[in-house]
């Protein structure tokens with residue numbers, strides 16, 4: 001018998017389990033996958049840490065969270081500075097003075113601001129009614145055409161004119177020569193990959209892999225006083241209010257034995273809409289690897305259907321309304337705690353998941 005059955009060995013489940021164990025609770029953690037770590041999982045392949053579910057860069061402004069994660073691994077000084085490749089032209093991201101100089105030849109912030117202002121005014125958009133209009137009204141036509149349109153249309157599988165404006169609330173525009181994507185105080189990659197963090201979080205805790213909660217629900221529900229559920233909330237309630245929608249991804253990984261440096265950067269976004277993938281990750285650059293070979297992963301956004309990995313929740317009005325119905329049921333549960341990105345139907349970065357898990361444990365075990 002356990003105090004908690006934790007469904008999901010991802011960041012939420014593993015953090016909850018670690019903290020509950022520290023407070024004397026007995027936990028069983030299950031995961032339907034054959035590994036721990038959820039989407040943060042990294043696997044060593046020929047000496048390179050491969051981010052199996054897309055590039056994961058840890059970043060936070062919160063010192064408590066940064067200190068927390070640093071207990072479990074040593075982090076390097078990796079700074080996320082992605083590059084955009086638009087039909088062979090290379091631009092720095094996020095949009096900053098390097099990008100503006102390459103686009104227009106401008107060298108001062110004032111010239112760049114003026115260029116954006118002129119393009120916004122020429123577009124005459126007062127009330128943006130779709131994503132295209134929203135983006136142009138924020139950054140002008142050149143940046144939109146070369147760096148936003150194709151990428152966003154691939155990401156969502158629809159024309160930018162059919163996408164709602166709310167998807168882009170803000171666009172990071174910086175009038176300095178700073179290619180650091182994040183504004184956070186702390187960022188980095190754990191030296192030796194993320195999986196060691198999960199091994200430490202789950203050390204001494206019973207873990208059952210290849211175990212799908214829904215295939216053994218009755219038995220599993222009876223083995224613990226409470227459940228911490230980090231899977232899909234609609235599935236937990238048998239889809240009674242409908243199916244929540246997601247975007248999915250297909251990853252294509254290649255080991256390049258003859259090449260030691262394929263693209264000179266960990267992340268290159270392909271922002272045209274003729275290239276089917278959105279980005280190529282070259283994993284060794286996350287750890288400044290010196291191997292003679294390299295490993296790359298192309299990331300293709302795809303339509304989600306049941307059975308595929310649900311990566312990005314589609315938080316439009318329709319799906320949010322459905323989620324609210326499930327959330328109402330969840331709020332009435334005395335013995336089930338819902339946490340993490342699938343149960344809360346929300347895109348969370350890693351630092352947010354840790355913050356949520358710590359707050360949940362404190363609410364649960366310190367009152």
Ligand SMILES: Cc1cc2nc3c(=O)[nH]c(=O)nc-3n(C[C@H](O)[C@H](O)[C@H](O)COP(=O)(O)OP(=O)(O)OC[C@H]3O[C@@H](n4cnc5c(N)ncnc54)[C@H](O)[C@@H]3O)c2cc1C
Pocket residue numbers: 007008009010011012013030031032033037038039040053054055056057058059211212213214230231232249311312339340341342348349350351353
């Ligand atoms: C492509 C991509 C890139 C990202 N990049 C970053 C980044 O750079 N920086 C950052 O901070 N964050 C990033 N994130 C977000 C990060 O992945 C999440 O914050 C984190 O994985 C969420 O942890 P979780 O525990 O909520 O969910 P998950 O990691 O999804 O864990 C849930 C676990 O539950 C298991 N599970 C589900 N249903 C069942 C069931 N029925 N039975 C048993 N087990 C089940 C799943 O197999 C999974 O292992 C990225 C996400 C994606 C998709």
